[in-house]
Amino acid sequence: MILIKFGGSVITDKSRYRTFNADIVKRLCKEIKDSGEKVIVVHGAGSFGHVLAKEHNLNGGFKDASQIPAVAQVCYDMRYLNEMIVKELNDAGLPAISVPTGSCFMMRNRELIIDDASVLKSMFDKGIMPVMFGDVVMDSELGFAICSGDQVMERLKEIFDPSRVIFVSDIDGLYDKDPKKNKDAKLIEEVTEDVMNNVETDISVDDVTGGVRGKMEIMLKMCSGGNDCVLVNGAVEGRLLSLLKGEEVPCTIARRD
Amino acid sequence: MILIKFGGSVITDKSRYRTFNADIVKRLCKEIKDSGEKVIVVHGAGSFGHVLAKEHNLNGGFKDASQIPAVAQVCYDMRYLNEMIVKELNDAGLPAISVPTGSCFMMRNRELIIDDASVLKSMFDKGIMPVMFGDVVMDSELGFAICSGDQVMERLKEIFDPSRVIFVSDIDGLYDKDPKKNKDAKLIEEVTEDVMNNVETDISVDDVTGGVRGKMEIMLKMCSGGNDCVLVNGAVEGRLLSLLKGEEVPCTIARRD
Numbered sequence: 349m350i351l352i353k354f355g356g357s358v359i360t361d362k363s364r365y366r367t368f369n370a371d372i373v374k375r376l377c378k379e380i381k382d383s384g385e386k387v388i389v390v391h392g393a394g395s396f397g398h399v400l401a402k403e404h405n406l407n408g409g410f411k412d413a414s415q416i417p418a419v420a421q422v423c424y425d426m427r428y429l430n431e432m433i434v435k436e437l438n439d440a441g442l443p444a445i446s447v448p449t450g451s452c453f454m455m456r457n458r459e460l461i462i463d464d465a466s467v468l469k470s471m472f473d474k475g476i477m478p479v480m481f482g483d484v485v486m487d488s489e490l491g492f493a494i495c496s497g498d499q500v501m502e503r504l505k506e507i508f509d510p511s512r513v514i515f516v517s518d519i520d521g522l523y524d525k526d527p528k529k530n531k532d533a534k535l536i537e538e539v540t541e542d543v544m545n546n547v548e549t550d551i552s553v554d555d556v557t558g559g560v561r562g563k564m565e566i567m568l569k570m571c572s573g574g575n576d577c578v579l580v581n582g583a584v585e586g587r588l589l590s591l592l593k594g595e596e597v598p599c600t601i602a603r604r605d
Numbered sequence: 606m607i608l609i610k611f612g613g614s615v616i617t618d619k620s621r622y623r624t625f626n627a628d629i630v631k632r633l634c635k636e637i638k639d640s641g642e643k644v645i646v647v648h649g650a651g652s653f654g655h656v657l658a659k660e661h662n663l664n665g666g667f668k669d670a671s672q673i674p675a676v677a678q679v680c681y682d683m684r685y686l687n688e689m690i691v692k693e694l695n696d697a698g699l700p701a702i703s704v705p706t707g708s709c710f711m712m713r714n715r716e717l718i719i720d721d722a723s724v725l726k727s728m729f730d731k732g733i734m735p736v737m738f739g740d741v742v743m744d745s746e747l748g749f750a751i752c753s754g755d756q757v758m759e760r761l762k763e764i765f766d767p768s769r770v771i772f773v774s775d776i777d778g779l780y781d782k783d784p785k786k787n788k789d790a791k792l793i794e795e796v797t798e799d800v801m802n803n804v805e806t807d808i809s810v811d812d813v814t815g816g817v818r819g820k821m822e823i824m825l826k827m828c829s830g831g832n833d834c835v836l837v838n839g840a841v842e843g844r845l846l847s848l849l850k851g852e853e854v855p856c857t858i859a860r861r862d
Contacts, residue, residue, distance in 0.1 A: 416732050420700035424691060427703055431688065434681060443677035445708060446684055451735070452709040454723050464721065466711050470743035475673050478708070486727035 360394025383592035410491025521600030567602035613651025640849035667748025778857030824859035
């Protein structure tokens with residue numbers, strides 16, 4: 349199977365609170381369906397989660413009761429976004445059910461714990477895609493905290509052992525310099541430990557929480573075991589489909605030596 | 606705390622696919638808020654779940670792949686209903702988060718298993734209401750099956766040990782005969798084992814899956830330990846609030862001798 353993350357920047361307009369890119373998501377779901385591959389989709393929060401979560405410092409954990417309505421609202425907004433994505437998957441002929449991360453699982457000091465994956469496996473075995481996402485999650489140490497879509501990807505990789513991991517973003521890949529400020533910025537086609545250690549540490553890309561180095565770290569984590577991990581531009585029509593069909597497309601591939 | 610079930614007949618129009626009684630739900634949420642009581646709400650499926658579930662015999666378990674899109678659609682419809690209820694709770698000032706039964710838990714031969722209630726407890730301890738509902742649930746023996754809102758109530762009773770259990774329906778209570786056919790049908794104010802064993806077995810009420818006898822059985826199950834279990838008419842304004850405030854209202858109370 350193939351594990352795919354829809355980044356927040358491609359499924360939402362990150363600059364406007366709760367703006368869903370319905371046309372792009374519809375097309376991406378169709379591209380997955382057309383590929384014929386068995387896939388699990390995870391998605392990010394984009395403008396549905398980050399605004400309120402930041403305003404009430406939800407990632408700092410429980411401080412006082414004034415945060416509680418914001419926790420409920422962010423969870424509501426995320427489930428609302430998730431519902432629209434699940435609808436597009438179903439409409440594309442990919443039976444899917446929402447599995448809200450923070451409703452089903454706990455964290456322990458910011459680490460997402462999935463001790464019991466039986467619901468996830470049971471759905472997948474029947475041809476149903478469980479759809480998880482970045483969320484506010486109850487934390488046994490901190491009260492609650494933010495769980496990123498990338499953390500969900502890590503756990504699902506352990507559970508489903510995918511042949512390929514794909515991050516769908518709104519950029520062609522990772523660059524060696526900030527492409528908005530440097531005309532000579534080059535697309536990094538392949539990420540290895542070496543490449544990562546030589547990249548500028550302060551490059552940030554809209555979709556990339558934690559910057560390019562952080563994204564490389566996660567991509568390298570996700571390609572253990574000889575399988576690659578790819579970052580591809582989902583805003584360009586047909587690119588995800590091409591990648592799924594094994595064709596060459598502009599992208600960044602992480603490989604462990 | 607008090608455990609409340611919103612029956613499908615009071616929150617939806619059971620005769621029309623996916624019709625939500627928004628005004629009633631809004632009022633019920635406000636009545637809970639006004640009571641000042643700590644509450645967890647569970648809800649039924651009504652016209653959001655029963656139609657498709659019956660059409661594809663989802664309660665018979667997994668037979669063939671043709672059922673899978675229907676499983677996904679019923680789950681989608683239930684989460685859509687749940688989202689509207691969670692929104693009304695939040696709007697009423699009761700922070701709430703959806704905890705979709707079939708996304709979070711398994712069944713074993715139609716028995717809902719909640720081995721790990723840490724998310725439910727962690728939310729509740731922080732003043733967040735986890736909102737569960739009747740759903741299609743993966744079943745380790747049958748593939749999948751229907752879990753009723755009443756079964757969810759049974760598990761939550763074990764977990765939260767409520768001082769009171771309330772079923773909110775669209776009828777004043779249970780009757781000794783079918784009130785639609787018999788003018789002399791009497792409201793049963795108190796249900797005990799004795800009363801149950803002497804009631805006609807074939808009485809059915811719109812909201813009461815399994816008939817009046819089945820409802821009595823569940824109500825008696827839910828009032829072990831000296832606490833009562835009440836069925837009250839939520840279609841009548843103020844009745845739930847009165848009940849929560851300890852006032853006398855028309856209702857059926859189940860008590861164990």
